[in-house]
Amino acid sequence: MNLRELNKIFEKNKNFLEKAKWYISDPLSFKWWGNAENAEEVFISAILVQRSKWETVERILKKLKKKRLINLKKLAKIEYDKLEEILKPIGLRKVKAARIINSARKITEINGLERLREYKNVRKFLLSLEGIGKETADSIMLFALNIPTFPVSNYVKRVLNRMGITSETSYEKLRNKIVRELNKDLYELKLLYAGITSVGRIACKREPICKICILKETCKFSNFSLI
């Protein structure tokens, strides 16, 4: 099985992906990422989701939308205490409030995400922001800025390993391998990430629940037949 074949399975299981809030869309759409409406929503939620469940992120996004705060210019000026209050009950809310305000200020200083997209080294800029590591930076690049890259989450390592596709664990080696094999194709890269993350969230936990997994018939690690 190769990555494109894996993607064919994900494509056939749109409903499974939607259960995990990933929406197969056109290559440039923001909808892939939890039905996001714009790049700023993807950016903000990529910080919110760090070590948190997507369901909690959705609750916070609703509050931010109600207050018309899915807007980096406004978030650059918001008082820290006010944002921290809105972020309740998400974990690490003090840290995340500071990260969002700090990032919003830096991005507003350079005239927004569209301007950032034109930078030669977008990844370096994102990694220079407080609290943005490789996985968050690559998520923002792929899903908010439509730049071909791949976030290597624990789900990615686990599912590809259990499927018998690769046992590579180095972040950069795995990212480069995936981007190369999928020929920098935005649709394929987004689909692979959406599919793997859905499998990880729903079935491929530390103790896998293979009987409900869409990959159970092709996975080398599957215990489906034993159940």
Ligand code: SF4
């Ligand atoms: S079949 Fe089981 S081990 Fe394989 S990816 Fe699915 S949940 Fe994980």
